[in-house]
Structure formats: structure tokens, C-alpha cells
Amino acid sequence: MSREPLRPRTAYHHFTPISTRWHDNDVYGHVNNVVYYSWFDTAVNSWLIEVGLLDIENGNPIGLVVETGCRYAASVEFPQRVEVGLKVARLGSSSVTYHLGIFVEGVEDPAAEGQFTHVYVDRDTRRPTPLPDAWRQALEGIA
Known part of the structure; x- marks a missing residue:
């Protein structure tokens, strides 16, 4: 059984640098x-905060993770820095699936890739809610 190759750096539209930690x-x-x-969680939520969409204390809607997955290709270890590539793979009415790539700093081939799906819900009712236009526009910018 053969696996599809992992997505290259060029498949991603935003990168979040992260340092590995001792533990x-x-x-x-x-x-x-x-x-x-x-x-994955850090990269997605950092980007949402950076572009002014996510207010973790008072914002509405909020994203709940409903699915994640990861494929591994190479080891990462401390002390190394990684760059997490991010792109929107699917944009639904109240959900977003992100593709993420883990790249060791300075290395072109991915060490891993993942997917991460948020369903956006009303903060109080926890029921799915359509993404606001500003969210949709920003998310389309990294699709």
C-alpha cells in the first residue's frame, strides 16, 4: 500500500514558528x-488572533475541535524550531478544515502533516452558527 506524498511548503499560506521544549x-x-x-491548535488559534477574528475571552463565535489527524514522516526533537504551515482546506457554513504542515526550520521536506476541523458555535448555546462575513473573507484568504 502506497501513501500519497505529504504536501510541500508551497501548499501553505501562513507559517507560525514554534520552538520545541525540553519536555x-x-x-x-x-x-x-x-x-x-x-x-496545530497553536498555529490555527494564533493566526485567528493575529488577523483579529478570535477574541478568546469575549468573542462569538468560538471554534470547537471536532476532528484531527496527523501523518508523520520524520522525527523532530529538542532543541529544534519548527514552522507550522497553515491553509484552509474546506470552508463550510459553520465549519473549517485546516491543513497543517510541520517543517523543521531550514528543512524543505515536511516532518508531518495534519488536518484540524473546527465547528464554530455560539459561545452561550454551543450550537453551530454560520461564520460571520469577516471570518469567511479572512479564511478565504488562506484557502
Whole structure:
């Protein structure tokens, strides 16, 4: 069974630099798989804050993660810096699926790639709500 190749750097429209931390390594000497999911969350939410969409204390709507996945191709370890590539893969009425790539700084080939889906909901009711026009426009800019 063959796998599709991971997406290259050029597939992504925004990059978030992240430094690995001492405790990211597991007993096998590489960054543990759960850390990649934290990087995905950090990259998506950092971008949303950076472009003025996400107000984590009072904003409405808020995104709830409903699905994630990751494919690994190479080890990452402390101390290294990674760059998390971000693009919108699918934009629904109240959901967004992001593609994310993990690249060790200065390395062209991805160490991993993932997908991350938010369903945007009303802060109080926690029911899906259509994305506001400003959100849709910003998200389309990285699709």
C-alpha cells in the first residue's frame, strides 16, 4: 500500500514558528505525537488572533475541535524550531478544515502533516452558527 506524498511548503499560506521544549521529547528521543496536536491548535488559534477574528475571552463565535489527524514522516526533537504551515482546506457554513504542515526550520521536506476541523458555535448555546462575513473573507484568504 502506497501513501500519497505529504504536501510541500508551497501548499501553505501562513507559517507560525514554534520552538520545541525540553519536555516535548519522549523516552525515544523525539517529540511525542501529542505535541504535534498542540502545535496545530497553536498555529490555527494564533493566526485567528493575529488577523483579529478570535477574541478568546469575549468573542462569538468560538471554534470547537471536532476532528484531527496527523501523518508523520520524520522525527523532530529538542532543541529544534519548527514552522507550522497553515491553509484552509474546506470552508463550510459553520465549519473549517485546516491543513497543517510541520517543517523543521531550514528543512524543505515536511516532518508531518495534519488536518484540524473546527465547528464554530455560539459561545452561550454551543450550537453551530454560520461564520460571520469577516471570518469567511479572512479564511478565504488562506484557502
